Amino acid sequence: MSTKTIIVTRPAGQARQLIEVLSRAIEASGVGKRSLPEILSLPLLTIAPKLDEHLAGHIAAALDDADLAIFVSPNAIESVMRLLERDWQDLSRKVIPIGVMGGSSHLALKNHGIGLEDHPTPIIIPKNNENWDSEGLWNELQSLQWDWQDKKVVIFKGEGGRDWLADTLRKAGATVEVISTYTRIPLDIDNPSWQLVREMDLSKSLWLLTSSEAVRYLGEVMKDQFTQNLNVASALCPHHNIADAAEMIGFGEVFTSEPGDEALIKSTLAWLTI
Secondary structure, three states: OOOOEEEEOOOHHHHHHHHHHHHHHHHHHOOOOOOOOEEEEOOOEEEEEOOOHHHHHHHHHHHHOOOEEEEOOHHHHHHHHHHHOOOHHHOOOOOOOEEEOOHHHHHHHHHOOOOOOOOOOOEEOOOOHHHOOHHHHHHHHHOOOOOHHHOEEEEEEEOOOOOHHHHHHHHOOOEEEEEEEEEEEEOOOOOOHHHHHHHOOHHHEEEEOOOHHHHHHHHHHHHHHOOOOHHHOEEEEOOHHHHHHHHHOOOOEEEEOOOOHHHHHHHHHHHHOO
8 A cells, every 4th residue: 555545535426526636636746756645535424315305395485485595515505406406596586595605515506507697696605715614604694784583594404413503593583494405324334445444554644524423423433343543643624623523533633724625635735745
């Protein structure tokens, strides 16, 4: 096995995209000239969209009188659009603005033509990528100077996860409906991918961690099934909440990058030069 190993822990489809871009960046940078790192996919969680036709009706009804829709992730966007099978601006008599927390979600909206219409759907996103999270979106929403007591907000998310933004909007007076549109299925302990972890030198590994829930699951598996210890491994996280979770399960070194794949790749290249 190569000198260093990079483990991408995203769901399989998203991992493929990141691995392709990361591989090109490593080759272009020249940091791996002596020994190219091994890049492995370990999809700790699989995204399973809900396909219940009753849920589609529920979503359409909720949006009919909504003043704002918030998607917490690209997965939320994909699952909702798959269920509705309609253009966004056909869902209500008025154009519903959309709030998202980061660039990947913004791109997912564009892939569905949202924000690119003749009369574009307003998309609210934190201006700086270091603020791509719930708190950053809330700060951006406050700049609208809305009277939240007159507003209905629909939040689309997966099962579990943080409720901070919903709670904050309710405290501000908004009517908030939270709709779960997908579930996360942990990687089966019998999956062959775990064998790759058993065989690698963890002291020369960098784990790209982009989900606190996935990190917690990794900690459970390592504790129950492995003799290796993560205290010799390094982790790279695009948010302080994920970094806190990585420290909690015992990673020896935890680095925090700015949100977004570009920052994640830049930090990975920096690690390769250490």
